[in-house]
Amino acid sequence: MPNSFSQVASITRQARDAANAATENDISTAYEYIKSNYTDCFKDNATMEQMMYYGWLLEYKYVGNPEKEDYCNLGQDAEQLVKYVYRGTDTADSDHSKSNIEQIRKSIDAIEQAKAAAAEQAAAEQSETSNSSDTASSKENSRTVYVTKTGKKYHYANPCGKGTYYPCSLAEAQSRGLEPCGKCVLR
Structure with a gap:
């Protein structure tokens, strides 16, 4: 006997109610479940119900x-x-099901590409930040101070x-244990 419309409606309500409070971990779990099961999601009611819920x-x-x-x-x-397969109004091998499987594959590909681009962008920004702070630190350490x-x-x-002042680099002054002047450095 096919599953009922009321069972589908119940799953829909549960997912809708959970959506507002869904965390990044919940979203990741939903995504990974769909990604891992979409090609074999008709094997049993539990898998179909979970696919609908996460969808x-x-x-x-x-x-x-x-x-x-x-x-x-x-x-x-x-x-x-x-x-529709869950309710018995469609089949797993119908053109409609095959089309949805293809759409899911395309969505997963788009998400994976976006994740890769975001990771690449974050790495580039991290590298740029690291390089600019290294450059700033290097410039600061090579700054001329007077001792x-x-x-x-x-x-x-x-x-x-x-007194008589002699120029040296900040790094050299610090390596000699000298501290910043309270008048001209720490203003």
Whole structure:
């Protein structure tokens, strides 16, 4: 005996109610489940029910969000793939089912490409940040400061007080244990 419309409606309500509070972990779980099972999702009721639930979860979570359109489309295709076969009004090998499987594959490909692009962008930004901080640090360490032969401070101003000042790099002054002058450095 086929499953009923009321069973499908119950799964829909559960997913809709869970969508607003869905965490990134919930979304990842839904995505991975659909990705892992869409080609063999008709094997039993439990798998079909889980596919519908996760499909609606993604759809309700991201409907109207253009940045997550691929996830919304994946969700729609996943629930469409399963619900008619689940209710007995379609078959697993119908053109409709085959078309939905193809759409799911395309959505997964788009999501994977977006993830790869985001990871590449993050790595480039991290590298740029690292390089710019290394450059800034290198420039700061090579900055010229002024010291006296017997003083315990380094200075940005020449002269800062009495005495004879000699130029050296900030890195050299710090390596000698000199501290920043409270008047001209730490203002």
